[in-house]
Amino acid sequence: MKKKIIILLFVTCIMTILTSCSGQGIIPGSGTDPFASLTNKTGEEVLVGVILNEVNENTNVIKDYLNNEIGPNLNMTFDFSEVLKNEDARVTFIENEFVKGAVGIINLDTSAAKSVIETCQRLGMYCHNQKSAFSDENPELTAALGNCGASSAGMQVAYKAAMDELLNDGQLHNVLIYSCAATGKQAESHYYSTLAVLQAMQEKYNLTYDRTIEEIAQSADVGPLVTGRSDVKIYLVSGNIRTNIVSALETGEYDIYACVAGYEEDANAIDAVEKAKNMDIKILATASIEARTAIGFSEKDTLGNNVLNYAVINPLTVAFAIDAAAIRNAVDGHADMYKVDGKAVQLFVEPWLCATAEEYAGLAQLDKPGTWVISGEEAKMLCVSFNSEATLQTSIDLLSSVSDSDALISRKLP
Secondary structure, three states, rough: OOHHHHHHHHHHHHHHHHOOOOOOOOOOOOOOOHHHHHHHOOOOOOOEEEEEOOHHHHHHHHHHHHHHHHHHHHOEEEEOOOOOOOOHHHHHHHHHHHHHHOEEEOOOHHHHHHHHHHHHHOOOEEEEEOOOOOOOOOOOOOEEEEEEEEOOHHHHHHHHHHHHHOOOOOOOOOEEEEOOOOOOOOEEEEEHHHHHHHHHHHHHHOOOOOOHHHHHHHOOEEEOOOOOOOOEEEEEEEEEOOHHHHHHHOOOOOOOOEEEEOOHHHHHHHHHHHHHOOOOOEEEEOOOOOOHHHHHHHOOOOOOOOOOEEEEEEEOOOOHHHHHHHHHHHHHHHHHHHEEOOEEEEEEOOOOOOOOOHHHHOOOOOOOOOOOOOOOOHHHOOOOOOOOOOHHHHHHHHHHHHHOOOHHEEEOOO
C-alpha cells in the first residue's frame, strides 16, 4: 500500500509540473534546457506518440507498419491516440506520453501543428508533422523537426493531368469541386489540387472568372461560380459540410465530381443520382491503397461505367518512415540534420496518378508486409546510427526514388 501511495504522489507531482509550467518548462535533471536529456540516446529503445486525425481502415495498416516494420528496425515503440477533438485533449495526450518517457510526437492533425510543437517544446520532446507546408507554427523551435506531406506541386500536376483527360472527349462538362481545406490554404495540397481543376476548366472552355483562380481556390465559397459562359457550370463546395455536395449533385447538372479528398462519403449519393437521372458522373479524387479504391476501379455503375475514373494516390506509409527516422536521428544527437538556416525543413511525398483497374492492381500489392514502399531496412539507411553517411539529402533521394510507381512496382514485386 505504501508503495502505491509513493507512485501516486510521484505521478501527481509530474502532472502538476506539466500543467503549471509555461515556456521552456521545468524538466527534471536538465537545468533550463528541456532537451538536455535527449542529446544522445544512440542504441536505446525509445517511445514515440502518434496523434491520429482519424480512425478508419487505414489505421490498422499504419499501426502494423510502425509496430512491426519500422519499430523493430529503428528500435522504437509507438503509442497511438484516438481522434483528439480539441486542444485540451491533444495536450493531455502529449503530457501523458511524456510521463511514460516518450521522446517525440508524430502529428497527423495539421490544424494543430502549432500547439503540438509548442507543447513538445515546453516538455522537451521532438515533433514531426505530416503536412504540406508551414503555417503559423515556429520552425525555429528545437522541438520542430519539420514536416513531411503530400507534394503540393505533385498534386497540382496530377489533378491537372486527370482533368485534361476527362475534358478531352469533345463534350461540354459541368464540374462540382469539393475543395475541402483549401480555404485560406489550410491544406496546401487541397489548395493546389483545386487550383488545377479551375485551370483545366478555364483553359479547355475559355472561361472568364470574376476573380483570379487563386482567390477562388482558397475561398470559403459554397455555390455556383461565375464562368462567363451559360453552358458551362462549376459549383464549388469548400469546408467540411458534405450535405452541400449532395444537394448540388441531386440537381443532375454536374457530370464530373472533382474531390480533393476522399470520395467514399459521397459514393452512395453519387450512385443514387446516377440511377435517378440515368447519367454518368465521372469521379476524380484523392485516395490511398485501400478497399474503397479497389472497389471504385473494379465495379461498374448502372450505365456500365467505372465508378472511379481517376485516383490521385498518396502512398499511405511513406511519410511515417520519414517521421520516425527524423525522431530517431534527433534523439541520437543529429537534430540539426533537419534544420536549414536554423529552420525546420519541409519534405514531400509525390502522389501516384491511377486511371485503370490494371494500374491499381499493381499499386495495390504495395504497402503491405513484404512490399512496404519504404521497408524498415531502407528506413534505417536514413539514420546516422545505422548509416554514418546519412544526411537530409538521403531522405530527399529516397522520397524521389518512390515517386515513380511503375519503377517501384518493378523493384518491389517479384
